[in-house]
Amino acid sequence: MKIYNTLTKSKEEFEPVNPPQVTFYMCGPTVYDLFHIGNGRSFVMSDMFRKYLIYKGYNVKFVMNLTDIDDKIIKRSNEINTDAKEFAEKIIKEFFTDIERLKVKKADVYPKATEHINEIIDLIKILQEKDYAYEVDGDVFYNVSKFIGYGKLSGKKIDDLESGARIEINEIKKNPLDFALWKNAKEGEPFWDSPWGKGRPGWHIECSAMSMKHLGETIDIHAGGNDLIFPHHENEIAQSEGANGKQFVRYWMHFGFLNIKDEKMSKSLGNFFTAREVTKKHSPESIRMLFAQTHYRGPLNFSEDLLDSAAKGLEKLNNFYELLISAIEKSDETPKPEVDIEEFRKKFEDALDDDFNTPQGVAIIFDFIKEINKILAENTPINRNFLLDVKSFVDSTAEILGILKTSEDAGSKGIEDQLINLLINLRTKAKADKNFSLADEIRDEMIKLGITLRDSKEGTTYKLN
Ligand SMILES: [Zn+2]
Incomplete structure (x- = not known):
């Protein structure tokens, strides 16, 4: 089996570290809102790939993190006067509802950032000891210029990035590209005690800490949406390889964007659908069929017609x-x-x-x-x-x-669609048994209800008038 590896930009023969074991890490959601169908595409495609590995006889351990502490979570929970933890838990429930609707198999582990604070702190301490990290007044940053391979996944060069980076006012970082590993707690924010004072972890460090804990230092497959290549995955590499001195990921897989009318779906363009909205109108099978009909790396055009x-x-x-x-x-x-x-x-x-x-x-x-x-x-x-x-x-x-x-899916589908298909199948059986009068009666009664049937060589389809 060959997989396109974003790191080497080529299709490579798939050779896990310890076959038939396969360790598979997928970046999960930041739980501040329902996820959109573009994220849904990544979740579904990683699910299909995982199921194919199982079909091939691999013993897959699949881990997906849940980012349950983050600026957006704090902001939203403050807006509605709720505790950040309680708010995140509520959105996690919604997340599980939606992935179930998309028929995505549950991960073996869903580690949460807030339940891995000790592991995160330990990892930051190692990075600090190895001089990859530095503290400024309770914030800890990763020193990007110290990591030789920075940019190897995205193909970006530090110098180009630096000249393109805007200089922020009150910049406390040594280098504009340095990113936060630990954030000093601001007034009214949730916090944990740490060697650097009260604060909370940055986003990137949680994936390094949790993948190491649940899958080991070198993982076989790390997947996520294209938009995570830089800076998120680049930073994960810098953290994990900086700390362990070992290859972090053997195969990097990235899923393409979901476009609406050839534009990337985004909130700012207003062309935005949540997975919840889409699964209310369409069956998970048709959504998955549309996804499967496009190669996972390419852009996917999404519309009601498709x-x-x-x-x-x-x-x-x-x-x-x-x-x-x-x-x-x-x-x-x-x-x-x-x-x-x-x-x-x-x-x-x-x-x-x-x-x-x-x-x-x-x-x-x-x-x-x-x-x-x-x-x-x-x-x-x-x-x-x-x-x-x-x-x-x-x-x-x-x-x-x-x-x-x-x-087993029956319960989750629209009962109307199930009943119509049941009638269609009964009619097909009646025809197969040469009971044409019954077949015609079923068709005529359905027409009276506003359901038109169309027969073709491949079978019968229906249309609601
Ligand atoms: Zn991640």
């Missing part, structure tokens, strides 16, 4: 699956059809092994469905083991991408 067409594609998959289940019920021991399922599986794996090319993977699943649909359309009993192999292929590949509705 979500609707992703949902249409999924109807084909769901209809196919229903037909498959009923074909299994009617299967027998007739000779196997001549479709090489293993060949499709190999193509699928080749696609995902090539820097996780999910668009190609999706295309292969749909080629496969098309092939099998031809056999199902003959409507004669089919070899049982063959059909079970077909089912196993679809289950395992769709499970990685999270695009197949499973019975």
